[in-house]
Amino acid sequence: MSKQKKTAIEPTREENYAEWYQQVIKAADLAENSDVRGCMVIKPWGYAIWENIQRVLDGMFRETGHRNAYFPIFIPKSYFEKEAEHVEGFAKECAVVTHSKLEDDGQGGLKVAGELTEPYIVRPTSETIIGASFAKWVNSYRDLPLLINQWANIVRWEMRTRLFLRTAEFLWQEGHTVHESREDAMEETLKMLDVYASFAQDYLAIPVIKGEKTEGEKFPGAVNTYCIEAMMQDKKALQSGTSHFLGQNFAKASGIKFQNRQSEFDYAWTTSWGVSTRLIGALIMAHSDDNGLVLPPKIAPSHVAIIPIYRDETEREQVMVLARSIEQDLKGSQFEDIRIYTELDDRDLTSSERNWYWIKKGIPLRIEIGPRDVASGAVMVARRDLEPRDKSSVAVGDLKEYIIRTLSEMQAGIYARALKFRDDNIVKIDDNKEFYSFYTPKNAAEIHGGFAFSPWCGSVDCEEKIKEDLKVTVRCIPFEGQNEDGKCICCAKPSKLRVIFAKSY
């Protein structure tokens, strides 16, 4: 196979975007499906990305005063029943534990036994189980705000699953907070949305639109749901984080009462907010290309692949001395607030095989070191965001500084590219025909027009009609520029809002 003609990933994005996504994951060895229905195995390179997401977000949560804790994985059925909308939203797809043991079935196998008096649900989200603890912890306004976060696994029995984007089990964090007043809770809700937006932009290099969900799309039981929406390279939207203002709904369901400053007892105000391993799906689809994964350096598990090239043992010795000294020189160094990690890859494979291995894994920089480089005191450096064969010669003495500068440049460049792509594909559309045409697939890959920023009258009927006709939904009522008089894109009646429409994951 000639690498000059073909791409490392087949099919390409243009040929079949959905299949390209699966192949990028496979080529980068990020995750795989398991035999357990809809559950994925997150492999070391994929899990290392999740650990980086965790580390950075966890620091941001701490800086904003939150503390981590851990609550039971099981939710008694009776807890679940306390909030009507909530149970409605999650009851249809949940894992129910009904028994506590397996017994010999008399035929060489096992049968379930020890039926529980009350079934337990494996948490699809933890508002009710955490609420039960909070009801005990909160007595007075002096106990507030209570700012808790949990890193945990979650189970939702999804029917159609897809690695990272939609899986029966996934990993996430869920923030749960309790406040004295509506204002405090709303401030927290929006503050955490800002944290998510900053994280997505500064680390994942994904520009996001902040906004509010419509009634139909909000979290079951929430008063308001806010979200960040990102555009993928197929121009579909991916909801990348949500922050919910829960009002007093869950406080009433769980009995979270407190003595306020007027010495009266009142229900508290709560919020919840979360991001999940779905972010890895967003990361893949926002930046990767037809040669595989592209990672923003700030979230990459490792930054520099050092690839020594030699034909015999004498050359090997020369080359490895330089390779190890470069590895040593980079050890402990940083670009911005990120520690630089390296991979010295001297496996018994051709240099082309090793190069492509790291290209597909999305490592930001590759350094090739051959005997001639040792002699000349310069090495060849390749950037993942440029063409695979595009390499620069860098003097060994300048290498560290070059790497530090280049990683920052790449982070900014990857963001700028994603931002331009998104902005090029958000179109103000006020005409119904144009809107329908915008969402009619233009080619076999079914890549459509992108985000339509269009007037909407606010009615559920119009929202539903557009969803039915085009599989397009209101992604959010964006914070910026949503108040504008116009005519609804669906029914042409007067509208006061301009909202973001899109097909979505």
Place this chain on the structure above:
Amino acid sequence: MSKQKKTAIEPTREENYAEWYQQVIKAADLAENSDVRGCMVIKPWGYAIWENIQRVLDGMFRETGHRNAYFPIFIPKSYFEKEAEHVEGFAKECAVVTHSKLEDDGQGGLKVAGELTEPYIVRPTSETIIGASFAKWVNSYRDLPLLINQWANIVRWEMRTRLFLRTAEFLWQEGHTVHESREDAMEETLKMLDVYASFAQDYLAIPVIKGEKTEGEKFPGAVNTYCIEAMMQDKKALQSGTSHFLGQNFAKASGIKFQNRQSEFDYAWTTSWGVSTRLIGALIMAHSDDNGLVLPPKIAPSHVAIIPIYRDETEREQVMVLARSIEQDLKGSQFEDIRIYTELDDRDLTSSERNWYWIKKGIPLRIEIGPRDVASGAVMVARRDLEPRDKSSVAVGDLKEYIIRTLSEMQAGIYARALKFRDDNIVKIDDNKEFYSFYTPKNAAEIHGGFAFSPWCGSVDCEEKIKEDLKVTVRCIPFEGQNEDGKCICCAKPSKLRVIFAKSY
């Protein structure tokens, strides 16, 4: 209540050790029971200890070449049935998922629905589910060793539960590795046992005995189980970590085959090893006293409580300036490889209340700052490992260096105290009567004699008889000093081994 007469924790260790343990947890606000049978809620101070355990161990795993990954929480019943001893060991207490939704029961409640074709077990350990992936990942000796670790939640439907020590759900790490040969797998098994022992001694300040479990006590399905055993202050043993040599048992059950260096296909050799939130129980019981939690500084979530004392606003301003400057001065400083964290506690409580709050939480150092201290340029520092009222005056200019030095001293001192206690309570006993007397409670608190280092003939019958008579078990066949001719402490027949007996958690 006069603090000079009473202790902060009631009952004391002497009065009722088991209840003292619960009260220490409560007073330090580490964890609590939930309404979900046997499941605990780990509160922020307790969870922060777990995060420190994770951070240090994770670094040690990485240094020894391991990578983290994540596998499904559910194990199909059929996987579970593949290894006979394994299923026998776990089937009697497991959470079984049988349904995938809840439906309206027509009476305003919900009933389970959507029965699964095959029940799933919530993982009680992951050998079989991880084995299924490993069977796909391993093809050749070039893929080996495969060194994977997982941080996860685990469910075992334990009957009698106790916070941290034995809970239906707990958190742990489980290492799972695959090797070419018996020798490599055995080397890994013992290497990870050493990692656990170093961690327990260097960070938790708990001396441990390394040894091998007897046939009756080993992990279901393992060929050999190795463990570290620690002595608690009631002289009972607590198994603090295990490392299993699994031979080819699980490779055969999961089909982990590889092409070896002779180009033949063979089953691989595997290991697994784990420690859990149980370590927090060990930490509490090894070091705490009748005033509450005592934490080795290297594992404490925070190290210094700064307690400003003032009577009016003028004094407050003076005192807070110094308090903040001390806080600032300590920011980012380290003792050994540990970052120092501080808590500036200016809550509207008396200084005594704030002092006792931090004593019960086990913070290593407390600094009191009053107006006179501001004037004299010296502050009062109290160490958690000394009497509550024992305080030293330290000049502000020397404070940072004093703190760094003292935290190291305390870490060493806490370990030395635990080591002396343990060594004082390991007794070589060769006589049957003495052995039985050693394990007969001497007082109401039922604190018995400690660890007996005694000859054992190796028979299961003797092991069982001693267990039945005294609730004493063979904790391990220790690596050091176990080969010695003698007469079995139970049957008096010739024995070749001296082993560690104890009552245990």
